[in-house]
Amino acid sequence: MTATAVPASSRSGAPAKGPRRGEGQWALGHREPLNPNERFKKDDDGLNVRQRIESIYAKGGFASIDPTDLRGRMRWWGLYTQRAPGIDGGRTAVLEPHELEDEYFMLRVRVDGGQLDLAQLRAIANVSTRYGRDTADITDRQNIQLHWIRIEDMPAIWKEIEGVGLDTTEACGDTPRVILGSPVAGVAEAEVLDATEAIREIHGKFIGDPELSNLPRKFKTTISWLPDTPYEANDIAFLGVIHPEHGPGFDLWVGGGLSTNPMLAKRLGVWVPMHEIAEVWHGVIKIFRDYGYRRLRNRARLKFLMADWGPEKFREILETEYLDRKLIDGPAPELPERPVDHVGIHKQWDGKYYVGVAPVAGRVSGSILAKVADIVEAHGSGRVRLTPYQKLLVLDLEQDQVNSLVAALREIGLEATPSAWRRGTMACTGIEFCKLAIVETKARAASLVEELEKRLAEFDADISIHLNGCPNACARTQVADIGLKGMIVPGPDGTQVEGFQVHLGGGLGMAAGQTAGFGRKVRGLKTTAEELPEYVERLARRYLATRTEGETFAQWVLRADEGDLK
Structure with a gap:
């Protein structure tokens, strides 16, 4: 792989609290790989696997794929092996990767900013129907996700989607993933600055750049004037704000991420003009590359570095070692009373x-x-x-x-x-295709929505329900009104069945005085998948019966008796 130069000055920048011993930070001279993922990345850049896919694997078929490429580097081009049919969730954690995987792939197509013209939409549709058994999901990263993809078809798929200006470059892997943007950028009445050009500049300059293709873990970005993306859950977020002296620009947030150890992004307290977004983004991602923790995969996200440094130290390192200038102090943005979905x-x-x-x-x-x-x-x-x-x-x-x-x-x-239930329900891929999943999610979400529309047809409030097939929170379970984390639970007769751990009252992107954050955990609060509609109905009816005027579900959850939440 291409060696990455670390600024000499960076070797002097020690974190405020000091990292744990041996965290594998490049900037501190720890260049020797400390886990298998770091080893395969050092052996060969993930971006290089495309040439092998086109010249070797597409011709030789699935059996010809090198195992390290198969379960590692192919992610750099949006490809994961999907789960083999018929493997129940109880076996997810006990089987080896090769025992879980099918000879077909999930493919993520980058849609940076969520923007598609009709030629692009038709190209994705054609790939789905011709190569993916007519599968397609709109993800909560503004991507399109396809399934049943054969390695033999990837050259033709790339030709089709790249021919209309789309790509799969770094759609997965330890890379800068798809960039979120306001779905109404350029058309919203409330928008002051359209951030589309900043998204395009970053994509054009840095996606596929070998200097940024070996990060400690994934790096998630959102750039939006409006607070209509989950900016607090991203590694870096630029959110529109008007400076009293300098005018419209963007507030910078760093270090968000959910999964099994959720943390919200922190404001650095700076104002960034739109023409400087790409430069500041580049500085932040290089900090992650150079100072990010590479010893343990479960501590390798940027949020852990932010937790140890704090926003003041992070800003200092960004200014002194990566930008060579001070950033302008800036005000906090105005936030809405509830998340905006534009339905x-x-x-x-x-x-x-x-x-x-x-x-x-x-x-x-x-x-x-x-x-x-x-x-x-x-x-x-x-x-x-x-x-x-x-x-x-x-x-x-x-x-x-x-x-x-x-x-x-x-x-x-x-x-x-749509009904409140259809509008507010999200789900990850689940056990249908995902090798990490424990329970079914997509079909479960559809049946739950259908059942709740019958039982609570006149429901007059917004309640978000996020179903996740495992603890990794791809569906942002910790920040939903009702977050459902898939697990195996005891059924009524004591047998082990699919179920969910329940998390209540979370939320993102809301003004002070509203409920924003990870909500309330009630010890032992679980439901079987079969009993899920009854549980949600019971909870919703209790909320309707006991809420005060104007009280949201999340606010009610925080004050409700524990018994009312079961």
């Missing part, structure tokens, strides 16, 4: 309209996406957007086209006026 009919700044629709837990298909493209084109639009809440938006509609488009999308299962 429904909304006016754009130019007098046109956009429409947000809700597939159930992000599950669509290539066939549905192809129909969306046809419907959108027939209604005079050429742009769609994906959201970090597994939703889809259609932009640039004339007022007289809105109702017709809403009706046409409803006919293919995409609802612009």
Whole structure:
């Protein structure tokens, strides 16, 4: 791999609290790999695997793939082996990787900023129907995720999607992952600065750069004027703010991440003009590369470095060692009372309209996406957007086209006026395809929504429900009103069955006075998957019966008696 130079001055920058002994930080001279992941990355850059896929593996088939490429470097191009059918969740933690994996792949297509034109949407739809058994999910990272991909088909898939300006470069792996952006960038009435150009600059300059392709772990980014992305859960976030002297710019947050040890990003207290976003982003990611912990994989995310350093030390190192200048102090951004998902009919700044629709837990298909493209084109639009809440938006509609488009999308299962349950439910991939999962999620989410729509058809409040198949929180379980972490639990007769640990009252991106954070844990609060609809119904009815005027579900959870939460 390409050796990465560390600034000489960086060797003098010691963390405020001091890292634990032997954390494997490059900047402190610890260059020898301390775990198998660091070893395979040192042996060969993950970006180099594409050439082998095209020249060797696509011709020789699955059996020809080197195991380290298969379970390591292929992630640098968006490829994971998917779970073999028929392996129950109780065996997830006891089987070896080769025993869990199928000879097919999950493929993530980067959609930075969630922005797609119709040619791109049709290309994804065609890849899905031709190569992926018509599978497609809108993820909570604004990606499209496909399944049943054969290694033999990857050259043709890359040719198709790259031909319309999309890619899978660093969609997975220890790399800068897809960049989140406001789904309504450039059209929202409330937007002051459109951050799209900053996203494009970072993608063009740094995605696929060997200098940044060996990070300690994944690096997640969001850049948005509006607070409509989960910025507190990202490694780096730029959020719109108006400086009293310098005008519109962005507030910088660093060190967020969920998984098994969740932490929220911290404000560095600086104001960044839009033309400097890429430079500051580059400085932060290089800090992560050079100072990030590489000894233990479960401590390798940037959030652990931030926890040890604190925002003041992080800012100092950024300014003195990576930017060579001081950043401007800045005010905190204004935050909404609740997260913004853009579902429904909304006016754009130019007098046109956009429409947000809700597939159930992000599950669509290539066939549905192809129909969306046809419907959108027939209604005079050429742009769609994906959201970090597994939703889809259609932009640039004339007022007289809105109702017709809403009706046409409803006919293919995409609802612009969904129930609270359909609107608020997200789910990760789950045991259907994921090798880490313990329980089913997508089908469970669909059946839960259907059941709750029957039982609580007139429910008048917003409650978010996030289902995750394992503890890794890809569906952001800790920051949902009802977060469901998949696990095996005792059933009514004592046998082990699929179930969930329940986390209540979490939330992100809300103003002071609202409930933002990880909510409330009740010891031993679990439900079987079979009993999940009854549990959610019981909880929702108690909330309706005892809430005060204007009280959100999360606020009610924090004051409710423990017995009312069971």
